[in-house]
Amino acid sequence: MNENKRGVFSAIDKVIGGFEKYVSVSCLGIIAVIVPVQVFFRYVLQRGILWANELVTILLVLVVMLGSALAFREKCHTDIQGFVNRAPKPLRITVRIMTNLITLAFLAVILFSSIVHVKGLGAAKTAVLKIPWSICYLAITLGAVLMIYEFLKVMKERILEEPAEE
Template sequence: MASRSANGRMTTARLADGVIHMFESAVCIASLAAIVVLVLVQVFYRYILSSGILWLNEVVINLMILLVLVGAALATRHAVHTDLRMLLDNTPPRIAAILRVIGVVATIGFLVAMIWSSTTYAWESRRLTATMTGMPLWLVYGIMPFGGVLILYEFLAKLFGGSFGRSIEPS
């Protein structure tokens, strides 16, 4: 019975991880598609009809921020971020291990600081709205901590591998 519940938790972790992966992929595809369509509409209005749609720029910028942050989480999942592999491969093993630990600590520290400061910023802007769209700024600024949490999840999943339901190897 104990092995069954442990196996059930592993299955649940894999299922949750798969849902997160599908969500990240869908958000990246949808935001990129929306950016392309909105920019084409803006170009059509500006150069064919000689009048632009002012609020489109604001929406495209926000979609680009969403794409970059969720895309960074997806890049972390697939281990395609640039790193200092050449430096690590050409240093003695002890120094390389120390540099890896420093890199992990610095990455986690940066992500925690980003999540904390951007959450504070989003909270402080909860009564403000965007100029052109009237969208609540807490929602716009909330993209930053949301993306930071996704990146941190993916980084920790790579770091701890099996406990998150997948291996450390790139997919």
């Protein structure tokens, strides 16, 4: 039974990781196409594409939030391990616990604030695309949830890992 739960969790985790990668890369690809086209239209044809700026902004927020969660998954976020690794083991673990708790608290604040902000937007819509702002800002909520999930997965490892030998 325990192995079955682990297999289900592993499958769900794989889907989440795939979602983070696929959506981040797709949004970045769309941005990479839209921005040069918008520049061409604006400066060469002297006619901007009205919806391009709104869409790029929305996609950029999505890329940042999902990319941050993906960075936790891939252990790519920067930290102060150079200083911490030189400290004695009890101090090293204490500092890591504190920094991990501060990070988790920060992510919780982002999550809570984004929920409050989304609720406060009401029926407001974007100027050109007419997409509800609440849907656009849900990218922040989704990103915060995914970052907390990814962070909790590696938190124990981040606290207990031993520094590499030099």
